[in-house]
Amino acid sequence: MSGGGIAQLAQALRARRVSARALAERALAAARARSDLNAFITLSEDAALAAADRADAALARGDAAPLAGIPFAHKDIFCTRGIRTTCASRMLERFVPPYDATVVERLAAAGAVAIGKANLDEFAMGSSNENSHFGPVRNPWDATRVPGGSSGGSAAAVAAGIVPFATGTDTGGSIRQPAAFCGITGLKPSYGRVSRFGMIAFASSLDCGGVLARSAEDCAHVLAAIAGHDPRDATSVAHPAEDYVAALSTTLKGIRIGVAREYFGAGVADGVAAAVRAALAECERQGARLVEVSLPHAHLAIPAYYVIAPAEASSNLARYDGVRYGHRCDDPQSLEDLYTRSRAEGFGREVRRRILVGTYALSAGYYDAYYLRAQRVRRLIADDFAAAFATVDLIAGPTTPTVAFRLGEKAADPLAMYAADVNTVAVNLAGLPALSLPAGFSEGLPVGLQLIAPAFAEARLLAAGYQLQLATDWHLRQPTGAK
Amino acid sequence: MSSSALNPQPAALGTWQAVIGLEIHAQLNTASKLFSGAATAYGAAPNRQAAALDVALPGTLPVPNRAARDKAIRFGLAIGARIAEQSIFARKNYFYPDLPKGYQISQYERPIVSDGRLPVRLDDGRVIEVAIQRAHLEEDAGKSLHDAFHAASGIDFNRAGVPLLEIVSAPVLHSAQEAVAYLRAVHTLVRWLGICDGNLQEGSFRCDANVSVRPAGSSVLGTRTEIKNVNSFRFVEKAIEYEIERQIRVLENGERVVQETRLYDAAHHRTRPLRGKEEAEDYRYFPDPDLPPIVVTAAEIEAIRATLSELPHARRRRYVETLGLPEADAAQLCADKATADYYEALCAARPGPAKPGADANPAGGREWAKLCANWVLGELAAALNAAELPIEATRVTAPALAGLLARLADGTISGRIAKEVFAAMWAGEGDAETIIAARGLAQISDDGALAAAIDAVLAEFPSQVQDYRRGNDKLLQFFVGQTMKRLRGQAHPQRLNALLREKLGSRAEGRGL
Structure with missing residues (x-):
């Protein structure tokens, strides 16, 4: 995609230097050429070309929507009418939704051209994209490494230059962590900012739709298209969306960035910490003020998250019972047999594990000790952020404690895998927006800088990222073989 | 409790x-x-x-x-x-x-x-x-x-x-x-x-x-x-x-x-x-x-x-305490709102007296309320039941029934005639006044007409008149019946009784008939 951002592509399309159809064909070809990455579960060529033709017609008429003709990928967790939506699960291997998710609808209305459905960890449960019924995704920077998860296919597709952006969802870091591992920019908006309608639920109080792209600027363009209240989602917020693109010009001058002591703790690799500190030093050169802050309950985020998320998941995934749609076992002998075999066969290991954990946490006699306690911790974590934001505008730290790990490295050790989410999950528990930005390299692999903002301050967040990216070129680096 | x-x-x-x-x-x-x-x-x-x-x-x-x-x-x-x-x-x-x-x-x-x-x-x-x-x-x-x-x-x-x-x-x-x-x-x-x-x-x-x-x-x-x-x-x-x-x-x-x-x-x-x-x-x-x-x-x-109207128990209490209805009537009327509202409208729709001198006022209020209750729970309920209609679909509206009951209350028609008129109203033949007029059902309370009919009856049954005068009080009902028959049931019953007693002599009087 020749490194061009959304704005440049839109300009080229409007100048008719390139057609939407040509961009779609190129993206589809690139996706096929990089099948080694396993970034896609489904390519929707016919729908993509039809959408591209509509975009070309609108461009020719001169009434094209802002993203007209820009190709992209949807994480295969967003329902797409007439196009199978699997959630990377055997359970939904053949599920074709009769409706579009709001995010899908809004991007279509903005003229963007979806070329297919990106791979992910099954039901968005995972941090490595190894938990997919359709096989793991590979990191474009190093094929022996994971791309991160759960939006691993989205991140790999953007990093490899197949598409300029992809949608993702973030329940505990599922946009930011793969963005960091793949050297791209990932935005998790505030909870309620983007409609969850049609986004298949993992943990409803934490799930957040968002964007993976090459730059903060591109994230702003996409957020502008998908943000806003949706009457079909009772948790979507009426708070008016801002002009995220116009706000990008706000400089870092005088911006107070809180450097969270806890985010540079023992588990953080030296190379990662060094790269992040260097990026923060660059922010300081741009006029930002670095202030040390503390988030004293940060260490409780993982345990709280791994109670609340599985608890909600255990209930959200109860609908996959083999009765109405989805995987159904052969020749059930009884209702009980239908349930147990359909679910045991339809769900992968990690999903089953989380359903069991969540069921346990909600059970009589354990509810108070686990679920209620986790909710109290959640409150404390939100309070930590609120206290910090009384004195700073943004909070910063490494997105992940390490660079991308090797495929299989943590697959047998779920707790080690969960621990990798240490810097991202607290943000979901507090419902805040956060951005992961490329911040240089360690061991030859990308490092992510995470910026966190108060709820609904996406404009501030994106402007800070944009200003940093004006002064740096980490986000322009691409792995070899990128299109 | x-x-x-x-x-x-x-x-x-x-x-x-x-x-x-x-x-x-x-x-x-x-x-x-x-x-x-x-x-x-x-x-x-x-x-x-x-x-x-x-x-x-x-x-x-x-x-x-x-x-x-x-x-x-x-x-x-x-x-x-x-x-x-x-x-x-x-x-x-x-x-x-x-x-x-x-x-x-x-x-x-x-x-x-x-x-x-x-x-x-x-x-x-x-x-x-x-x-x-x-x-x-x-x-x-x-x-x-x-x-x-x-x-x-x-x-x-x-x-x-x-x-x-x-x-x-x-x-x-x-x-x-x-x-x-x-x-x-x-x-x-x-x-x-x-x-x-x-x-x-x-x-x-x-x-x-x-x-x-x-x-x-x-x-x-x-x-x-x-x-x-x-x-x-x-x-x-x-x-x-x-x-x-x-x-x-x-x-x-x-x-x-x-x-x-x-x-x-x-x-x-x-x-x-x-x-x-x-x-x-x-x-x-x-x-x-x-x-x-x-x-x-x-x-x-x-x-x-602000949109809540009077609740069923409150209305039941009001019917008992203000209108003097028996508890059982009030409870039945308030068993559903449509019935209670019908009753309410019926009570309120009492028209003015048709004849000068008739009882204009509700000394009457409680009697009227009771009369209305009797009809809603009696004749109307039976008709609705037979037609399998809910009260919302009644063929005789509250104002129409009030027109009928007013004629009953002021003595224009008897209870028996009222039922006949009600049936005609139910069949769609018009309002009470129209039916009473068309069928000539108004009661005869004119003493001259009543006296002429009584005289004719007494002349027709002289031996019964003798028996009565010898003390067979029960025969009074026989004369009432015969006179009614002669007047096609339209005699005002109280007037008829009084005149009969008068003409038969004083023996039966004072016995609390």
Whole structure:
């Protein structure tokens, strides 16, 4: 995609230097050429070309929507009418939704051209994209490494230059962590900012739709298209969306960035910490003020998250019972047999594990000790952020404690895998927006800088990222073989 | 609360006291479901009223129906309950094929309505106040169809997601009769408030009964059983009666009552355990993360309160205290709002006197009220019944009936004639005045005409006149009958009596005829 951002592509399309159809064909070809990455579960060529033709017609008429003709990928967790939506699960291997998710609808209305459905960890449960019924995704920077998860296919597709952006969802870091591992920019908006309608639920109080792209600027363009209240989602917020693109010009001058002591703790690799500190030093050169802050309950985020998320998941995934749609076992002998075999066969290991954990946490006699306690911790974590934001505008730290790990490295050790989410999950528990930005390299692999903002301050967040990216070129680096 | 000792009880009760609490599910009559836009109308072909949410397709989300919330508040205000400023939807998790999401959205820890009371009039005239612990919003499940397919069950999701108000009484009822009176009072109230159509056959109003017994005088609750889904008032009464007797038998045999769910078998008038429920369910309730708290402001509550009309028990009391109606009449009139409103309109529609000099005023008010009650509960109810019409579809409106009753009250026509005129009105022949005039049914109270007819009768039956004068008082009715016959029934009865006595001489007078 020749490194061009959304704005440049839109300009080229409007100048008719390139057609939407040509961009779609190129993206589809690139996706096929990089099948080694396993970034896609489904390519929707016919729908993509039809959408591209509509975009070309609108461009020719001169009434094209802002993203007209820009190709992209949807994480295969967003329902797409007439196009199978699997959630990377055997359970939904053949599920074709009769409706579009709001995010899908809004991007279509903005003229963007979806070329297919990106791979992910099954039901968005995972941090490595190894938990997919359709096989793991590979990191474009190093094929022996994971791309991160759960939006691993989205991140790999953007990093490899197949598409300029992809949608993702973030329940505990599922946009930011793969963005960091793949050297791209990932935005998790505030909870309620983007409609969850049609986004298949993992943990409803934490799930957040968002964007993976090459730059903060591109994230702003996409957020502008998908943000806003949706009457079909009772948790979507009426708070008016801002002009995220116009706000990008706000400089870092005088911006107070809180450097969270806890985010540079023992588990953080030296190379990662060094790269992040260097990026923060660059922010300081741009006029930002670095202030040390503390988030004293940060260490409780993982345990709280791994109670609340599985608890909600255990209930959200109860609908996959083999009765109405989805995987159904052969020749059930009884209702009980239908349930147990359909679910045991339809769900992968990690999903089953989380359903069991969540069921346990909600059970009589354990509810108070686990679920209620986790909710109290959640409150404390939100309070930590609120206290910090009384004195700073943004909070910063490494997105992940390490660079991308090797495929299989943590697959047998779920707790080690969960621990990798240490810097991202607290943000979901507090419902805040956060951005992961490329911040240089360690061991030859990308490092992510995470910026966190108060709820609904996406404009501030994106402007800070944009200003940093004006002064740096980490986000322009691409792995070899990128299109 | 009433003491059970005062109640007529099944003979078996003896030294035992029954303790009953009811869980009533009233389907709120909203146009669409509690969380989806699908219609709620009864009787559609299976699964024609099931939105994507109602079959729990992935990615669908519940959007609360505000009308359902407002109807719940309406009920809460009518029972003087506390309306929660913030109440919470919770998920009740269990697997069942007619439960598409694998959980039911209900309310658990913070229901929208709590701590209400409902005055309930028992058949013997006593009024008890029943404490209502809570009323919460929840969605209905679908319906399994076991006979529709060979070797498989079908599921109809039309009912899935229909809004229900679950109304939970405290365990304060002590007989099947009290329980049913309470059930009827709630039934009257929800229809009165216009929040539920109350149709038991279609399942819009269902009841589960929790029944236990304990030694009389004990304050500890016995082990209870739950009788599920009984669909008529009579069966609720029978089921509870049976269950009380069964539990007493069990306890008197030295055995223990097993906490379980039982079904009422109407064919055999007994309850039996529901199969396959041996394990205690753990529903793993937790707040539904898809739904923010239901927030109700004081202004919203006041706006709903302002739309509440006089409640059934208040109106019943007014009918007794102000209009002087007998308790039983007042209770019957207030059993549903349409009847009570008809009665109200009838009372108010009393036209002015047709003839100068007739009783213009309601010395009368109470007599008129009673006359109206008699007709609504008598002739009108019978006609509606025979035509199988609800009172809303009556063929004789309240003003039209008032026109008829006014002529009855002022003596223009007799009671018998009034019934004839009513039948003609029901048949669509016009208003009372028109029919009375067309058929020449006005009573003859003109003394000259009456005297001429009496003279003719007395002349026709001289031996009977002699007998009467010898003391056979009973013959007076014979002369009345003969004179009436001659005047085609239109003689004013009191006038006729007086004139007859006068003409027959004074012997029969003073005997209080």
